Amino acid sequence: MAESFSKKDAAVLATNLVKTIQDNKVYLSEIDGAIGDGDHGINMNKGFTLFAEQNNIADLDFGTALKALGRVLLTEIGGSMGPIYGTFFIEMSKVIKDQDQVDAVLFGKMLQAAQAGVESLGSAKKGDKTLMDTLIPASESFEAARAGGAGFAASLDAMEAAAKAGWESTKNLQARIGRASRLGERSIGTLDAGATSCWLILKCLVDGIRLLLQ
Amino acid sequence: MQRFINDPSKVVDEMVKGFLKSHAHIVQATGNPRVVKSNFPVKDRVGVVTGGGSGHKPAFVGYVGKNMVDAVAIGEIFSSPTAKSFYDAFKAADGGRGVACLYGNYAGDNMNVKMARDMAEEDGIKVQTVVANDDVPSAAKGDEAKRRGVAGEIFMWKAGGAKANQGGSLEQVIAVAQKAINNTRSIGVGLTPCTIPEVGKPNFAIEPGKMELGIGHHGEPGIKVTDLKSANEVAEMMVNVVLPDLPFASGDSVVVLVSGLGATPVMELYILYDHIAGLIADKGIKIHRPYVGNYFTSLEMMGATLTVMKLDDELKQLIDSPCDCMGLTQF
Numbered sequence: 143m144a145e146s147f148s149k150k151d152a153a154v155l156a157t158n159l160v161k162t163i164q165d166n167k168v169y170l171s172e173i174d175g176a177i178g179d180g181d182h183g184i185n186m187n188k189g190f191t192l193f194a195e196q197n198n199i200a201d202l203d204f205g206t207a208l209k210a211l212g213r214v215l216l217t218e219i220g221g222s223m224g225p226i227y228g229t230f231f232i233e234m235s236k237v238i239k240d241q242d243q244v245d246a247v248l249f250g251k252m253l254q255a256a257q258a259g260v261e262s263l264g265s266a267k268k269g270d271k272t273l274m275d276t277l278i279p280a281s282e283s284f285e286a287a288r289a290g291g292a293g294f295a296a297s298l299d300a301m302e303a304a305a306k307a308g309w310e311s312t313k314n315l316q317a318r319i320g321r322a323s324r325l326g327e328r329s330i331g332t333l334d335a336g337a338t339s340c341w342l343i344l345k346c347l348v349d350g351i352r353l354l355l356q
Numbered sequence: 357m358q359r360f361i362n363d364p365s366k367v368v369d370e371m372v373k374g375f376l377k378s379h380a381h382i383v384q385a386t387g388n389p390r391v392v393k394s395n396f397p398v399k400d401r402v403g404v405v406t407g408g409g410s411g412h413k414p415a416f417v418g419y420v421g422k423n424m425v426d427a428v429a430i431g432e433i434f435s436s437p438t439a440k441s442f443y444d445a446f447k448a449a450d451g452g453r454g455v456a457c458l459y460g461n462y463a464g465d466n467m468n469v470k471m472a473r474d475m476a477e478e479d480g481i482k483v484q485t486v487v488a489n490d491d492v493p494s495a496a497k498g499d500e501a502k503r504r505g506v507a508g509e510i511f512m513w514k515a516g517g518a519k520a521n522q523g524g525s526l527e528q529v530i531a532v533a534q535k536a537i538n539n540t541r542s543i544g545v546g547l548t549p550c551t552i553p554e555v556g557k558p559n560f561a562i563e564p565g566k567m568e569l570g571i572g573h574h575g576e577p578g579i580k581v582t583d584l585k586s587a588n589e590v591a592e593m594m595v596n597v598v599l600p601d602l603p604f605a606s607g608d609s610v611v612v613l614v615s616g617l618g619a620t621p622v623m624e625l626y627i628l629y630d631h632i633a634g635l636i637a638d639k640g641i642k643i644h645r646p647y648v649g650n651y652f653t654s655l656e657m658m659g660a661t662l663t664v665m666k667l668d669d670e671l672k673q674l675i676d677s678p679c680d681c682m683g684l685t686q687f
Binding site: 171175178179180181184185188216217218219220221222223224225226263264319320321324325326328 | 433
């Protein structure tokens with residue numbers, strides 16, 4: 143098992159992200175429909191598909207692909223998710239701008255940069271029933287595992303488990319931010335749509351990186 | 357869906373095209389298909405910008421025009437415009453004395469406006485904001501900063517737009533727009549849900565024979581669901597939420613706006629207004645100017661909103677000044 147992957151050979155991760163969002167368009171809108179306005183899957187699909195249409199992804203490196211994806215989300219999508227995921231991917235891309243190989247240290251920094259970028263946009267904290275409930279545990283668990291001596295693949299395992307648990311935790315949380323917060327207690331019992339798309343995105347990255355490390 | 361639609365994913369683009377053709381004497385296209393600007397130049401005065409999700413006609417694009425909003429950023433149905441569109445609207449409205457961005461309190465709009473403002477400031481365009489929060493049922497008293505902006509935004513644009521046209525500084529335009537929204541309270545009542553064309557089905561339900569008091573402009577849940585009441589009883593429930601919140605008091609002079617939510621016959625708005633006007637007069641409050649009609653809607657939702665703004669001399673003069681836009685024409 144390798145301990146890093148080449149940025150140049152990792153455009154497949156971006157291709158996978160597009161496919162994941164396209165495959166889950168209906169699922170994400172259904173989750174959003176329960177406590178939101180039901181267009182999360184539509185908006186995400188619009189952005190990721192536009193990115194795929196505007197770029198020959200296979201020709202890009204991983205960093206350039208993330209930056210291009212972030213730009214499309216930021217400039218074409220709007221809503222809350224445009225700025226949030228636009229910033230998420232652009233901040234990730236900045237970390238590896240001048241790097242050729244992505245190792246666990248850099249990937250940990252990418253997660254932290256994504257988290258810090260999203261935190262700079264709003265006031266969402268862990269427990270508010272947003273994508274931060276997936277992202278924060280994922281980022282923290284990856285870093286804790288890596289700092290504790292785990293290799294890249296084992297750190298990804300820790301990240302995946304924490305992201306999944308964080309995502310699932312949103313079901314029993316009461317929304318404290320965004321449109322769903324207007325529901326008060328009625329928001330309890332349903333997964334958060336943003337936490338769900340964040341889980342799908344992180345899981346897709348984890349699976350893709352595992353293959354690249356083999 | 358019983359709707360006039362070609363492609364559900366293109367409703368906003370096609371609507372904008374039709375709007376520009378219909379109102380070419382007031383508005384024009386810009387380089388960004390999601391930004392429309394007024395024909396009346398903003399040179400040497402403060403520019404006024406707003407923006408928001410689509411589906412609220414006449415809001416938001418319908419308030420672009422003379423003595424009102426100078427440029428608007430247009431989002432997807434019920435979804436904030438992009439930061440890029442807000443930024444392009446700022447550029448379209450900048451006449452060299454800064455831009456007042458007057459918009460409603462929603463998470464997406466807050467984020468996109470913030471990013472657009474950062475982009476504009478890098479270009480040397482000074483942008484200040486007022487965030488409308490007139491919807492009483494959306495958060496408790498004392499927690500006003502969490503309330504949504506609804507039809508009261510029209511009074512904020514009217515006051516801000518008039519002040520800008522009188523040559524007010526950016527600080528003065530912002531101050532008067534903030535005062536307008538601080539003096540304004542609203543409530544909505546919903547009778548049926550609405551459907552985003554691309555989603556294809558309603559994302560919430562109101563059972564026949566029921567109504568939702570305090571519903572938001574996108575179907576956000578309100579204070580309570582009750583049996584459908586008579587127009588007079590509904591008018592009383594609305595007045596009893598709005599008036600105590602400021603509170604409006606005997607001797608006050610106010611502007612009253614009763615807007616339909618899209619599918620309610622205008623006839624019924626007048627039935628509501630008849631009783632609302634009586635209830636307000638009974639409290640010793642003087643209605644300086646009423647507005648009744650479809651001013652700020654929510655696709656094909658049935659229902660109505662009540663908005664009341666308390667006037668002082670400055671607001672009275674600004675509200676009374678002439679304006680010309682699709683949503684509001686005054687001489």
